[in-house]
Amino acid sequence: MTLWDLVRAALRRWPVLVVGAVVTLGGVYATTLDEGVYWSRTQVVFLAPPSTAYPNALRTTSEDLIITAGVVAKAVSGPDAVTKYASPDATLVGEGVRDGWSVRLPDTGGQWATHFAEQVLYVEVVAATAEEVEERQHAIIAQIAHELDALQRDARVEPVNDITVTVAPESTVVHQVKGSRARAAGMAGVLGVAVTLSLIVVLETRARLGLGRAGAVTPLSPATGHGPRPPRSGRPAAA
Known part of the structure; x- marks a missing residue:
């Protein structure tokens, strides 16, 4: 997956992106509250x-x-x-x-x-x-x-x-x-972004695998329950 593929996937999975951003910001804010x-x-x-x-x-x-x-x-x-x-x-x-x-x-x-x-x-x-x-x-x-x-x-x-x-x-x-608040906030932000993007990649991969399996299945004939018949020969039937 290229960078642009990841960007497009993030836009398609925007609810995941929003939830990940909210959770990440919450984690970053929580690190600033630690008084040691x-x-x-x-x-x-x-x-x-x-x-x-x-x-x-x-x-x-x-x-x-x-x-x-x-x-x-x-x-x-x-x-x-x-x-x-x-x-x-x-x-x-x-x-x-x-x-x-x-x-x-x-x-x-x-x-x-x-x-x-x-x-x-x-x-x-x-x-x-x-x-x-x-x-x-x-x-x-x-x-x-x-x-x-x-x-x-x-x-x-x-x-x-x-x-x-x-x-x-x-x-x-x-x-x-007490530790460095800047380092703690930065690490929380990096972890949040990494987890969010990893989840998007997993969802996209599973979706692609699902489409690949669906395309590999041959549709059945509604009348016989079998696949499509091979084409007939172009020669006319004998009298």
Whole structure:
């Protein structure tokens, strides 16, 4: 089908063209209404109990702290499988999540290995408003502290030896994330035009195939139900 064939087909199928244009314009307009989402990530650091040998709890790192952080993260997140990222810097917004949260122990081993090197939990929240992000984040941090305390009480740890948590940064930083409206509108327009023209081509192709089949059928004689008889010879009949 040439370009002019497509133009003529679009004119013949003008109802399809009108409906496609209306739907496409509606999709383009809908993309301009998207205000994006609000996202926040904070770090909950697990601190060893201070001692004479290690007075600075922030600089104390141990495998026990990392294991404890992982256990608490699992208790908060639930038994579902943890998504493996190629980088710990991957975000929920990058995954396409528009409403949700996650608590995870950063894995620096890449895509094919596992390596937990920090006693830190990444707390991410995505929501439609900044207020909802702050509310969820505070609730998750409080749940982390509660699960850690319950874990240590069940293990009968003396309070003087308790592992504690702190939030860094302490203030909740909420970012608004939104894409390019121009790109979104352009892509919606391109998809709408492509779908409309594809539908017109399909309808034209089916119509042509239907006409071809109808032309290939030999009309039957109304009297006998058979096709037309072959022409008679021009010689006169014998007397």
